[in-house]
Amino acid sequence: MIHSLFLINASGDIFLEKHWKSVVSRSVCDYFFEALERATEPENVPPVIPTPHHYLINVLRHRIYFVAVIQSEVPPLFVIEFLHRVVDTFQDYFGVCTEAAIKDNVVVVYELLEEMLDNGFPLATESNILKELIKPPTILRTVVNTITGSTNVGEQLPTGQLSVVPWRRTGVKYTNNEAYFDVVEEIDAIIDKSGSTITAEIQGVIDACVKLTGMPDLTLSFMNPRLLDDVSFHPCVRFKRWEAERILSFIPPDGNFRLLSYHVSSQNLVAIPVYVKHNISFREGSSQGRFELTLGPKQTMGKAVESVLVSSQLPRGVLNANLNPSQGTYTFDPVTKLLSWDVGKINPQKLPSLKGSMSLQTGASKPDENPTINIQFKIQQLAISGLKVNRLDMYGEKYKPFKGIKYMTKAGKFQNDCHLLVIQKIAG
Amino acid sequence: MLSPWFLCRNEDLKEMLESNKESLKLEAMKRIVGLIAKGKNASELFPAVVKNVASKNIELKKLVYVYLVRYAEEQQDLALLSISTFQRALKDPNQLIRASALRVLSSIRVPIIVPIMMLAIKEAATDLSPYVRKTAAHAIQKLYSLDPDQKEHLIEVIEKLLKDKSTLVAGSVVMAFEEVCPDRIDLIHKNYRKLCNLLVDVEEWGQVVIIHMLTRYARTQFVSPWREDAVFDENSAKAFYDSEEERRVDQSKPYIMDPDHRLLLRNTKPLLQSRNTAVVMAVSQLYWHLAPKHELSIITKSLVRLLRSHREVQYIVLQNIATMSIQRKGMFEPFMKSFYVRSTDATHIKTLKLEILTNLANEANISTILREFQTYVKSQDKAFAAATIQAIGCCATNISEVTDTCLNGLVLLLSNRDETVVAESVVVIKKLLQTQPSQHSDIIKHMAKLFDNITVPMARASILWLMGEYCEHVPKIAPDVLRKMAKTFTDEEDIVKLQIVNLAAKLYLTNSKQTKLLTQYILNLGKYDQNYDIRDRTRFIRQLIVPNEKSGALSKYARRILMAPKPAPVLQSAFKDRDRFQLGTLSHTLNSQASGYLELSDWPAVAPDQSVRNVEVVEPVKETGAPALSKSKHFDAVSWPVCVSLQASSPVFVPETSHELLHRMTGKGLSAQYRFTRQPCIYGNSMVSLQLTLSNSTDQALENIHISEKSSTGQNIHRFNAIERLEPQASVTVSMGVDFNDSTQAANFQLCTKEDEFSVSIQPAVGELLLPITMSEADFTKEQGKLVGMNESSATITMTPENVSSQSVNRKVVSVANLGVIPSGQENIYRFSGKTVSSGSLVLVSVVLKDPDAVITINTEKTVMGSMLLRQVKTALTNSGP
DSSP states (O other): OEEEEEEEOTTSOEEEEEESSSOOOGGGHHHHHHHHHHOSSGGGSOSEEEOSSOEEEEEEETTEEEEEEEOSOOOHHHHHHHHHHHHHHHHHHHSSOOHHHHHHTHHHHHHHHHHHEETTEEOOOOHHHHHHHBOOOOHHHHHHHHHHOOOSBOOSOOHHHHSSOTTSOSSOOOSSOEEEEEEEEEEEEEEOTTSOEEEEEEEEEEEEEEEOSSOOEEEEEESOGGGEEEEEEOTTBOHHHHHHHOEEEEOOOSEEEEEEEEEEOTTSOOOOOEEEEEEEEEOTTOSEEEEEEEEEEOSOTTOOEEEEEEEEEOOTTEEEEEEEESSSEEEEETTTTEEEEEEESOBTTBOOEEEEEEEEOTTOOOOOSOOEEEEEEEEETOOTTOOOEEEEEEESOOSOOEEEEEEEEEEEEEEEETTEEEEOOOOO | OOOHHHHHHHHHHHHHHHSSOHHHHHHHHHHHHHHHHHTOOOGGGHHHHHGGGGOSOHHHHHHHHHHHHHHTTTOHHHHHHHHHHHHHHTTOSSHHHHHHHHHHHHHSOOGGGHHHHHHHHHHHTTOSOHHHHHHHHHHHHHHHHHOGGGHHHHHHHHHHHHTOOOHHHHHHHHHHHHHHOTTOTHHHHTTHHHHHHHGGGSOHHHHHHHHHHHHHHHHHHSOOTTHHHHHHHHHHHHHHHSOHHHHHHHHHSOOOOOHHHHHHHHHHGGGGGBSOHHHHHHHHHHHHHHSOGGGTTHHHHHHHHHTTSOHHHHHHHHHHHHHHHHHOHHHHGGGGGGGOOOTTSOHHHHHHHHHHHHHHOOTTTHHHHHHHHHHHHTOSOHHHHHHHHHHHHHHHHHOGGGHHHHHHHHHHHTTOSOHHHHHHHHHHHHHHHHHSOGGGHHHHHHHHHHGGGOOOHHHHHHHHHHHHHTTTTSTTHHHHHHHHHHHHGGGSOHHHHHHHHHHHHHHHHHOHHHHHHHHHHHHHHHHTOSOHHHHHHHHHHHHHHSOOSSOOGGGGGHHHHHTOOOOOOOOOOTTTTGGGSOTTSHHHHHTSOOTTOOOOOOOOSSOOOGGGGOOOOSSOOOOSSOSOOOOSOOOOGGGSOOSTTOEEOOOSOOOOOOEEEEOTTTTTTEEEEEEEEEEEOSSOTTOEEEEEEEEEOSSSOEEEEEEOSOOSSSOEEEOOOOEEEEOTTOEEEEEEEEEOTTSOOOEEEEEEOSSOEEEEEEOOOGGGGEEEEEOOHHHHHHHHHHSOGGGEEEEEEEOOGGGOSHHHHHHHHHHHSOOEEEOOSSTTEEEEEEEETTTOOEEEEEEEEETTEEEEEEEESOHHHHHHHHHHHHHHHHSOOO
8 A cells, every 4th residue: 555655854855765565766756846846835735646657645744744655546545644643653752753853763763664564554553552562762761772782672462452452552550540631622713804703613622641550441421421513532432332321431542642532513602712803904095004903801711811822914015013012922024924912811801902003015005805813822621612521430440540630722713804813723 | 886985884884783792783773774764775785684684682683674675676685595584483482473574574575485475374374363364464465466476376365364253354354355356256245244243343444445345345236225316316207108017116126225235334334433534534435335315414524523634634535525515515515614714724725615615505505605705805815816716606607596796796806906816807707708798798898998907818818809709799899909909919928819819800700890900900910920829820810701812612601600609618616527436535536547446336236146145154953843944144153152162053943923012002003013033133242133023003104213222221222223214004124132131031111203202121031032052962961961950950741642743842942942953863852952142151951751751951050041941841842732
């Protein structure tokens, strides 16, 4: 299926290649470079590129292109999903997935790629299994290995491979047994000029960090499972049980994993946690424009809106902006016309605002494009959909684990026409 | 050529490899792997590296493997040195070592070792470790690509591995099947049900491959579930004229889905919840190609969910949705807002979303869509704005109600400051006007006014073409435009020049008085143009329109040639013909057939033999007295865990009697009856399989008949799928499974219709909680010897004379209990054996005749069941009658 893999950095250098079948010359990447040149933005490179003898399927993550070479028919999503899984694995192993990290750990990378694919077909992609085959590099282990001559490579077939719970390794031992669950929700919304919602939806995930000894069998139940409209599970979740009782029952993998992602049904009204008041105007015939923006909290259930970051793409005609923030700092890049304002926390008593004037290119006509404004924010301890975990129980093991559940709401894709205002996803 | 620096560095690596220290060797190998990763050539180190293939250090060994696989092809002779090491490793007790030896051996692309590989694969295919067998499945493809002549032998191995029951092997062997012999559908028959049942537990990558293969399989084996729709759509008129007879045949055969077809759909459905986007897409395409149309809607939500994933995933999913949305708007219309474009989307994502929104547009939602489009037109991404204008044009032609609105909107855009927007609008307006030119002369006039400010050649050419084509509608303006053009002719682009010549010719024909001189002037300019196309065109036009003695008959027809009515261009989706490819495939994405693409066949008109998928149960009992051997399907009984070394067998006798579950009086017209099928249950190993017949005796249709989710007692019940509609006087038979837990306690549950709920209960007879097994007489006595004391219960009865014959004893016992008959060597001893459904405990029954008495002995761990069974057998044997 997957013939070869090339890793290409932002400046267009191939810095790693791996072949699973016979060697494909790296000149095949020339077709990719052609496409890269044609694309205006790095994201605009088409994911599937046909060449006379091969097909190139690429994904872009962390400013590295992962280009897979395919020779015959294969579901493209199969390859794309696998490439993303490779990136996730690298991130899991090295903490970050950068060119430097990959180059530093090139031997581990090679060993990993060797285990993940056999003859181009995925062999072991489950992180728990891989970690038994190839131990992640740590400073301590490197030192120990140089002294004792032991290796990072496991000698036994990982137990998970053959068991009915392939995602969990056996013989897990912890002195502190803990299970943490993060319920993270993102709101996507489009809001029009007048402030009314065009679309709003909530997407959520439950990320888990489980460090429990032995073979624990967990069940997690919700106060209001009906909220969850469309769900996708980690393979460990017993689907039948969910269908019948709306309870998540599972033997968890060891470590970090995404238990569940869900969509909150659109029938439920989505509470919009912030509002934006804006006034962006240009006078005809004048080279000055006014800019006014005020943010305020709305339906936050008393929780503080934090890490607010506003950014906006101003029209091309704008030369400079002279603004005055009531709090935080702002920057304006005259080249890309990107305005960004780091607001911080919203104080409901004293609403943050950004006011001032913009200067236009002399002689240029009044811009008619819609400036887009992106806002990012976080609300701790709140799942905006109202989803609540009822209880978490453990069976199968005798000890008493420490359990913790954390809620958080973030802005997803959130668009507000002011002319047009866009509120955007938060990193982290 | 290698640089001296490189050479010397390799020298030093060679020294390290030849040293005695493991750590130095390892360090050297790590650096070599670094070289390979960078794409540098390290092939001349081959002799030094290959020596370490038998190293004890496992990391060193693995790195040597990496090196070997990379360079063996180039250094075939040297590579042969390593083969014996692998052959030895293939016999290693550690399964990981066996597997990796096979992996490397099969990855070395050296034709000379083909026989060795073949042997190794055959051996590994029967290995005890499923992991090694999985590796063997992968090796099949490698060997096949190295030497296609081995195909026949490899197919044998594939056939063997397809029978494997390990979930680990299933995905890999199907992959090998797809690569080596995708046309050998016959190999799948016997494994079809097993693959369907294993699917949920197979690893995710295997699931994708299996689902794609099963999609192809199903299209060759089952009849189309869409037939009904087709009949309504096309043939309603035709059927009227068809012979009566044919029609009757058609009607008398309502579509019934093959249970195997249903099995596939049912078992793939949960996978829509997978976290793996490829699996979700695979299931979606399976439903698209196989499911009845009304069941299709369940995939919508999952596909829309995938749009939250990475950019590349979105791209593929949107493409597939675009194809689907052409045929079935309704599927995605409720989710229209999910396709609204966001300013951060990549351009190709934006274009696809536009495509989908255009496909979804209908009379009801067009105003919402157009409003959304208006914001897009103002986007800073000009290429996208241009695509939006195209989309507006598409909507305008598809939905006649909004044509005028769209046209007016586009005309407004003509005064936009951005050139690309204006140009695109002109082009789209041109296309729209062609459909109804007469009503829009003012738009043409408006465009003529704007002409001076438009610089994009394509747009200028389009306006000129419009002027010429509809010059009769704008008799005053067209000549004036031509006059202006005559002035700027030399500065125009080629495409504009061609249209100027066209315009001149058309005006000459319609309005020669005003334009004769202008035309001649332009034709003269064109005659000396640098571009030969323009010179050719000019010469042609001159001959055509200006009559002279040399021009033949053609010029008479000049007007008819130039002013012929031209069909309006059809604006249609680029995804119109994509459905010729299976969804979710690379070929679909590229819209051209990729190498190795396997065509999805059309549904067969008549379903091929269904029985090919039946898995024969080993050694069916030879029984003389069994009146009705069940002829229903045998599911893969072999895969169930059976206690001791016994084989499950098919039931000797299946009673036809059904029991009442719900009387039609209590059920307000809904009546239900159940019977025990005595088959292993397909829903679970510990379940008793039941057949439920539901009938509607009212004069109204009953809707949504199902079993309520809350079960009052502890039994685990597998519900039948809700019956959406039961017509008056109709009845339907469904199957369900109940885990009675080896107790005769009744299972209580709620049978619901749309309006009502009825509490019902099923009380099983103890004999129904058993499954028959076969064993030899010797085994029977051995097992019986183990189950004595508390586990034995017996009774002596007096037999009625007509019951004494062997036939009648057998019949009586098997009708009471689902037991297997053991061929007996002695005249007067009858033996029966079975196991309980839930726990699989043995139940042994023997009847010894001692004229006129008979001793019945029952041996089982389940003493309660034993005594109940004893009572029933007793009654059965003492009663006379059949």
